[in-house]
Each structure stands twice: as C-alpha cells, then as structure tokens.
Amino acid sequence: xxxxxxxxxxxxxxxxxxxxxxxxxxxxxxxxxxxxxxxxxxxxxxxxxxxxxxxxxxxxxxxxxxxxxxxxxxxxxxxxxxxxxxxxxxxxxxxxxxxxxxxxxxxxxxxxxxxxxxxxxxxxxxxxxxxxxxxxxxxxxxxxxxxxxxxxxxxxxxxxxxxxxxxxxxxxxxxxxxxxxxxxxxxxxxxxxxxxxxxxxxxxxxxxxxxxxxxxxxxxxxxxxxxxxxxxxxxxxxxxxxx
Amino acid sequence: xxxxxxxxxxxxxxxxxxxxxxxxxxxxxxxxxxxxxxxxxxxxxxxxxxxxxxxxxxxxxxxxxxxxxxxxxxxxxxxxxxxxxxxxxxxxxxxxxxxxxxxxxxxxxxxxxxxxxxxxxxxxxxxxxxxxxxxxxxxxxxxxxxxxxxxxxxxxxxxxxxxxxxxxxxxxxxxxxxxxxxxxxxxxxxxxxxxxxxxxxxxxxxxxxxxxxxxxxxxxxxxxxxxxxxxxxxxxxxxxxxxxxxxxxxxxxxxxxxxxxxxxxxxxxxxxxxxxxxxxxxxxxxxxxxxxxxxxxxxxxxxxxxxxxxxxxxxxxxxxxxxxxxxxxxxxxxxxxxxxxxxxxxxxxxxxxxxxxxxxxxxxxxxxxxxxxxxxxxxxxxxxxxxxxxxxxxxxxxxxxxxxxxxxxxxxxxxxxxxxxxxxxxxxxxxx
Numbered sequence: 257x258x259x260x261x262x263x264x265x266x267x268x269x270x271x272x273x274x275x276x277x278x279x280x281x282x283x284x285x286x287x288x289x290x291x292x293x294x295x296x297x298x299x300x301x302x303x304x305x306x307x308x309x310x311x312x313x314x315x316x317x318x319x320x321x322x323x324x325x326x327x328x329x330x331x332x333x334x335x336x337x338x339x340x341x342x343x344x345x346x347x348x349x350x351x352x353x354x355x356x357x358x359x360x361x362x363x364x365x366x367x368x369x370x371x372x373x374x375x376x377x378x379x380x381x382x383x384x385x386x387x388x389x390x391x392x393x394x395x396x397x398x399x400x401x402x403x404x405x406x407x408x409x410x411x412x413x414x415x416x417x418x419x420x421x422x423x424x425x426x427x428x429x430x431x432x433x434x435x436x437x438x439x440x441x442x443x444x445x446x447x448x449x450x451x452x453x454x455x456x457x458x459x460x461x462x463x464x465x466x467x468x469x470x471x472x473x474x475x476x477x478x479x480x481x482x483x484x485x486x487x488x489x490x491x492x493x494x495x496x497x498x499x
Numbered sequence: 500x501x502x503x504x505x506x507x508x509x510x511x512x513x514x515x516x517x518x519x520x521x522x523x524x525x526x527x528x529x530x531x532x533x534x535x536x537x538x539x540x541x542x543x544x545x546x547x548x549x550x551x552x553x554x555x556x557x558x559x560x561x562x563x564x565x566x567x568x569x570x571x572x573x574x575x576x577x578x579x580x581x582x583x584x585x586x587x588x589x590x591x592x593x594x595x596x597x598x599x600x601x602x603x604x605x606x607x608x609x610x611x612x613x614x615x616x617x618x619x620x621x622x623x624x625x626x627x628x629x630x631x632x633x634x635x636x637x638x639x640x641x642x643x644x645x646x647x648x649x650x651x652x653x654x655x656x657x658x659x660x661x662x663x664x665x666x667x668x669x670x671x672x673x674x675x676x677x678x679x680x681x682x683x684x685x686x687x688x689x690x691x692x693x694x695x696x697x698x699x700x701x702x703x704x705x706x707x708x709x710x711x712x713x714x715x716x717x718x719x720x721x722x723x724x725x726x727x728x729x730x731x732x733x734x735x736x737x738x739x740x741x742x743x744x745x746x747x748x749x750x751x752x753x754x755x756x757x758x759x760x761x762x763x764x765x766x767x768x769x770x771x772x773x774x775x776x777x778x779x780x781x782x783x784x785x786x787x788x789x790x791x792x793x794x795x796x797x798x799x800x801x802x803x804x805x806x807x808x809x810x811x812x813x814x815x816x817x818x819x820x821x822x823x824x825x826x827x828x829x830x831x832x833x834x835x836x837x838x839x840x841x842x843x844x845x846x847x848x849x850x851x852x853x854x855x856x857x858x859x860x861x862x863x864x865x866x867x868x869x870x871x872x873x874x875x876x877x878x879x880x881x882x883x884x885x886x887x888x889x890x891x892x893x894x895x896x897x898x899x900x901x902x903x904x905x906x907x908x909x910x911x912x913x914x915x916x917x918x919x920x921x922x923x924x925x926x927x928x929x930x931x
Contacts, residue, residue, distance in 0.1 A: 297532045304866060310895060313531055330531065332540055332930035333896045342681060345718055345742070352661045354636035358720070358740055358748045360787055364860075406745050464864065474527040482624045483675030488720065489684040489713060490673060496591070496621055498534045 278386030286379040291478040293319045305466035323486035324376045327494040341376040349491040369469040373408040437461035447476045546576040548924040557817040559918040574603040591619045634664040639740040639750035642854040645779035646736035648726035682715040692730045701730030732758040746787040753780045777802035791860040804850040811911045813843045851878040867893035882908025896930040
C-alpha cells in the first residue's frame with residue numbers, strides 16, 4: 257500500500273512537468289512579447305568599453321509570421337535607411353543609393369552586438385523548435401533548435417518567468433554550443449492595450465568583449481498592415497506609415 | 500546627525516542618483532519619435548584631393564596641351580547636399596539639392612543643381628504616383644547597371660553617390676500574393692524631351708515611355724524593363740538577384756539596345772558612325788565571411804564599348820595631334836579629339852571589365868572602422884585601377900574617409916593613358 261501511495265505521489269509531482277507543451281509555451285511567450293501585427297519604436301545604444309555611445313532610433317512594423325520592416329529615423333547619417341524581411345529574404349535600402357540590396361541576417365547594418373536578425377526578429381516559434389523544457393525555480397528553461405540553416409543562431413536557451421510567460425534571459429549558441437551572445441530582458445512595462453512586456457533588452461557577447469548593446473522599446477501598438485507594405489517597391493515609402 | 504548617518508545618507512543619495520540616471524539612460528523622449536509633417540536634412544562635406552599627373556599620358560596631353568600645372572595638382576572641394584520634404588494627407592513634396600564649391604588650378608568654380616524635386620501622391624499602400632525630377636535606379640549591379648535605361652551613368656569608383664534625376668512622371672503599383680510569387684509590381688515612366696527639359700537625355704521633341712516589372716519569385720528578385728519613344732534607340736533588359744546561401748548572393752543584368760549609334764575616330768582624325776544592336780550584361784556575387792569580410796565581384800561586358808584597336812587609334816591620334824601642336828601650334832586635330840573625349844575618355848569605355856571590392860567591418864574589434872580595397876580591371880588591355888580606403892564613422896553623424904587610387908597600365912591602355920597616375924583624397928562628411 258505504501259509503495260502504491262509513493263508511486264502515486266511521484267506521478268503527481270512528475271505529471272505537471274510532462275504536461276508542459278513547449279511549443280505552446282513558446283507561442284505564448286511570443287504573443288506576450290508582441291502582438292502578431294504591430295508597430296513600435298526602438299532605440300539601440302551601442303556602448304564601447306571606453307563608455308562612448310552611439311544611438312540609433314528605429315520605427316518597426318511587423319505582420320504575421322514572416323514580415324518585418326524597420327526604418328531608421330535617427331541619427332541624421334542613418335535617417336531614411338530601411339531594412340525589410342520577407343520570409344527568408346532580407347534587404348537594405350539606402351536613400352542615396354536609391355535601390356534595395358540583399359543582405360543577410362548575419363550582418364549588422366549598424367555595428368555593435370545586435371545584428372540584422374535581432375533588429376528584424378520574427379517570432380521564436382516561427383524559427384525554432386522546442387527540444388525540451390525544464391523548470392528552474394520560478395522560471396521555465398526552454399531549449400530551442402533552429403528549424404533551418406538560415407536562422408542565425410543554431411541553438412537558444414530561453415529562460416522565461418513561469419507566471420508572466422515572458423523571457424528574462426536568452427543565450428544564443430552555435431551548433432557546437434559556443435556562446436555567441438546573451439540577451440537580458442528587463443524593466444517590464446505596461447504599453448497599454450494589454451501589452452505588458454520588458455521594455456529594455458541588453459546584450460553582451462564574448463566575441464565583443466566589454467562592448468554592450470541596449471535596445472529600448474516604446475510605443476508598441478497592435479496595428480494591421482497590407483501585405484504590400486512588406487515589399488521591395490514599398491521600402492522607400494516606409495516613412496509614410498508613421499503617424 | 501552622526502557621521503555614520505551622514506555617510507549612509509550620502510551613500511543612499513548616490514545610489515538613488517545612479518539608479519535614476521541609469522533609468523534616464525533607458526528612456527525615450529517622445530519628441531525623438533514624434534512625426535513632423537516636414538523634414539530638412541542633408542550633409543556638408545570637405546574633400547581635398549591631390550593628383551600626381553602622368554605627363555606622358557594621352558588624356559593628360561589632350562587636357563593640358565597648352566598649360567603646365569606641374570607634376571601634382573591640388574583640388575579643394577566643398578559639397579552640400581540638402582533635402583527637404585513636406586507631407587499632408589496622401590501628398591508629399593520632396594526636394595534634393597546638391598551644391599559644390601571647388602578651388603583648383605582653374606581657380607574657383609561652383610555649381611548648384613536640383614537633383615530631385617517631386618510631388619508624390621500615395622492614395623493607398625499599393626499605388627503611388629510621382630511627378631517631377633526624380634531618379635529611377637534600375638539594376639542589381641553594384642558598379643555598373645546596363646539596364647539603367649532612364650538614369651544618368653554611375654561612376655563605378657563612387658557607386659553610392661546620389662545622382663541628378665530627369666523630369667518624368669512615374670507610378671508604382673504593387674500586389675502581394677502567397678505562394679511562390681510573393682510580390683508583383685509595375686513602374687511605368689513617361690520621360691519627355693522638349694526644349695531644355697531633359698535635353699541631356701537624347702533627341703528632342705519626343706515623349707519616351709519606359710517601364711519596369713518586378714517579381715519576387717521563388718525568393719529571387721527579377722526585373723524586366725524597357726525603354727522606347729525616340730530620344731534613345733529602343734532597348735529592353737532584365738536583372739535578377741538571389742541569395743544562394745545565407746552569406747552568398749548572386750546577381751546579373753542583361754540589356755539589348757537596338758540600333759545603337761557609335762562614333763569612332765581613326766588615327767587620321769576621320770570621324771565615322773556605325774549602327775549595331777548592342778548587348779551588355781553583368782554577372783556578380785556578394786560573399787560575406789564569418790569574420791565580416793565582404794567580397795563583391797562583378798564581370799561586365801559593355802556591348803556599346805570600344806575595342807582595343809579603336810581606343811588605340813584614339814590615343815595614337817592624340818599623340819600625333821599633340822606633336823603637330825608642339826611644332827606648328829595647330830590645334831585642329833586636338834579639338835576634334837576633344838569632341839570625342841567624353842566617349843573614349845569616359846567611364847569604362849571599352850568592352851570587358853572585372854570589379855572587385857573587399858571590405859572588412861570592424862577589424863581588430865575597432866568599431867565603426869572599415870578598411871576596403873577596390874579594383875577595376877580592364878580585361879581587354881590588362882590595365883586597372885586600385886583604390887585602398889579607410890573609413891571611420893565612430894562619431895555620431897561624422898564620416899571620415901581616406902582614399903588613394905592608382906591607375907596602372909601600358910601605353911594605349913585605358914588606365915595607362917589616364918591624366919593622373921595617383922590620387923589621394925580625404926573626405927570629411929557631416930550629416931545633419
């Protein structure tokens with residue numbers, strides 16, 4: 257009898273862990289971070305080891321699973337530049353050059369620790385499969401594997417708050433589990449309309465020792481867009497979306 | 500208050516101030532993202548340069564046959580590029596002006612050009628109409644664009660510079676789909692040439708019609724373009740661009756020009772004109788390594804270009820004409836050669852070229868520092884240019900570039916007969 261009760265007790269403890277659907281959890285984390293279609297403003301601050309800073313301000317729009325565009329509105333040297341992601345395709349538009357050129361997610365159009373994949377990020381569930389979920393105190397730890405070779409980080413370890421279902425830390429890794437960069441999600445803020453999420457994203461990288469990059473989010477709003485906004489021909493006109 | 504209490508109070512005050520300053524660091528000022536209906540911006544640039552002249556070069560003799568400016572020439576350039584826009588409803592007005600002030604061996608010179616001036620109407624995200632002076636930058640090539648039918652020629656040594664547009668009416672119609680064809684767009688263009696309007700484009704009193712169809716098909720950018728109407732002979736072409744892998748992109752262009760007219764001049768100074776159907780094409784790639792080195796490689800066949808013999812005849816004519824001038828002060832033959840200097844001495848006037856540009860981002864972890872090396876090789880005569888450069892953009896809105904160029908080639912080769920052997924240029928550009 258005691259043995260049966262012990263087994264039942266162990267099962268009761270174990271079942272909740274096995275009941276976590278990693279994919280659903282990841283989708284929920286994505287939705288808690290951003291609506292499926294939205295507009296937002298971001299400021300990226302690159303901090304060098306000597307304390308010097310370079311700041312960039314971007315206006316970003318996203319629709320659905322695989323459409324993202326970003327427009328630089330500051331500083332003056334970058335104003336008018338835009339980047340577009342449509343599925344696996346990515347382009348950069350520079351006003352003086354006057355036509356978009358193809359770029360890769362590995363590049364960084366602004367320098368610093370953030371690259372194009374970080375600036376034009378899609379839902380994690382769109383690019384990664386969940387290999388396993390562990391519980392670590394009051395957090396979930398998700399082990400993610402890239403769905404295709406085109407995704408810049410082959411593996412990701414994502415720590416998420418159990419209650420809020422929001423990420424607190426992400427480690428981006430190579431296939432050989434070498435650390436590329438770490439993202440820290442901080443300062444949860446209410447952006448209105450039910451969007452409550454971290455407003456600051458800090459990142460550092462062992463590849464850029466003592467450099468730090470910070471992304472600050474503002475004015476995140478759910479907004480619908482026509483598909484035609486996310487096209488090469490529309491890139492010079494992204495500014496017209498700002499209200 | 501005891502000393503300990505004062506110490507704790509100061510410590511707490513310091514902690515509060517450090518936290519609040521950290522919080523201020525991570526804040527957005529609403530004025531930074533507030534959209535205004537107008538925008539004014541641009542850049543100012545100071546660009547001194549020094550040229551080491553090649554007094555034996557044919558193009559030097561053509562330009563300096565009656566003056567001696569020494570072995571080196573200095574030039575001081577100041578440029579301003581100013582842009583402004585105003586938006587109201589579906590309408591937007593945009594103006595781009597370029598001003599240049601130069602001091603050289605010729606004294607002071609200045610220019611002020613309207614590069615663009617457009618009224619845009621955007622009734623929806625699928626349709627936009629533009630009227631005014633604008634540029635249509637067609638083509639996927641980095642250094643050359645044989646399919647840029649309604650644009651001014653690009654300088655492959657400075658392909659990223661803004662260029663003056665033409666007066667035209669154009670539209671963009673965009674349609675998105677799901678499936679292999681993700682995007683379709685059509686850009687029709689009407690380009691009139693009447694009187695002084697677009698007089699540099701070609702024959703006058705013509706209304707030219709051009710257009711470009713764009714498709715994103717199976718993750719490949721594809722464009723089909725055409726030009727007809729009479730100011731230039733009819734032409735059509737296509738281009739493409741595709742990522743083969745995450746770090747390798749390939750692109751190409753093809754242009755067919757019907758009845759292209761080419762003027763040639765022989766050793767005796769006799770000018771003749773021929774007509775032929777010209778085919779120009781380009782194939783290129785862009786490759787990014789794991790350490791952020793970018794390689795751009797392009798092969799270009801200029802179907803409208805001159806053969807080695809034709810260029811050789813031109814350079815021989817200059818040599819003979821120069822000797823005639825020295826002996827008799829008769830410059831008639833030199834004047835005839837000068838009339839075709841724009842064709843023969845222009846940008847890449849021969850048939851086959853190779854372009855290579857290597858850029859290294861942030862070497863030795865020096866952020867915002869980008870060294871690069873560019874070479875344009877004339878495959879017909881083996882001459883080439885070689886241009887190393889260093890760019891630093893680590894101060895907000897300031898870009899500094901130091902660029903050197905060398906022209907290398909034998910006699911009667913394109914780069915061997917350029918007026919200067921070497922050039923050194925500093926460019927300091929401030930954006931506002």
